[in-house]
Amino acid sequence: MHLWLQPSSVIRIQMMPRIAKAIQYLHSMGVVLDYQFHSHDVVLDLDLCPKIHWLCSTSQSVLDKECKERFSPHDNIFSFGGICYEVYAGPHTWPDYPISSGRRVIPKRPPKIPKNVWQLVQRCCAEDSKSRPTIDEVVKEMEGWRCRICTTTTFLVSLFLFLSFLFLSLCDICEL
Numbered sequence: 001m002h003l004w005l006q007p008s009s010v011i012r013i014q015m016m017p018r019i020a021k022a023i024q025y026l027h028s029m030g031v032v033l034d035y036q037f038h039s040h041d042v043v044l045d046l047d048l049c050p051k052i053h054w055l056c057s058t059s060q061s062v063l064d065k066e067c068k069e070r071f072s073p074h075d076n077i078f079s080f081g082g083i084c085y086e087v088y089a090g091p092h093t094w095p096d097y098p099i100s101s102g103r104r105v106i107p108k109r110p111p112k113i114p115k116n117v118w119q120l121v122q123r124c125c126a127e128d129s130k131s132r133p134t135i136d137e138v139v140k141e142m143e144g145w146r147c148r149i150c151t152t153t154t155f156l157v158s159l160f161l162f163l164s165f166l167f168l169s170l171c172d173i174c175e176l
Helices: 011-026 063-071 072-087 115-124 135-175
Strands: 030-032 042-044 051-054 057-058
Touching: 011 030, 011 072, 011 135, 030 072, 051 057, 057 115, 072 115, 072 135, 115 135
Parallel strands: none
Antiparallel strands: 030 057, 042 051
């Protein structure tokens, strides 16, 4: 099992925006990943940067026409949604239907998955591939989460400092 998928690992949550950015980079280069890539296809280098190890098609490929019929960026978005699911539910919890079955079922919501992540998973795995977000939209949304976390953390630290100051001031007044 990859370290970043272990349930106790904080790294796993930090990896999701990085994986999205890796897919964004590949798409910007005209590379489309195979239809069903999974969490086990993502490895981390020594700097904890994700590396996606899987079959790809490029816009310059001799088999381009055939590959484009089989693989699309919409499929990569679906796979990314599955990886997000596995990060919270645990490895090997995402159904692995054969490509030929055409089945794309979203399992039940894991208890520990935040609402915003669950909503993203549902949109990424929408049955109608055209209604799935682009990888650029996914990256932008995930960056927004980080900004909200930073803003909330800053607010809480400021509130703590203010309350500490207020408490100390009240202690000084009580001593008078």
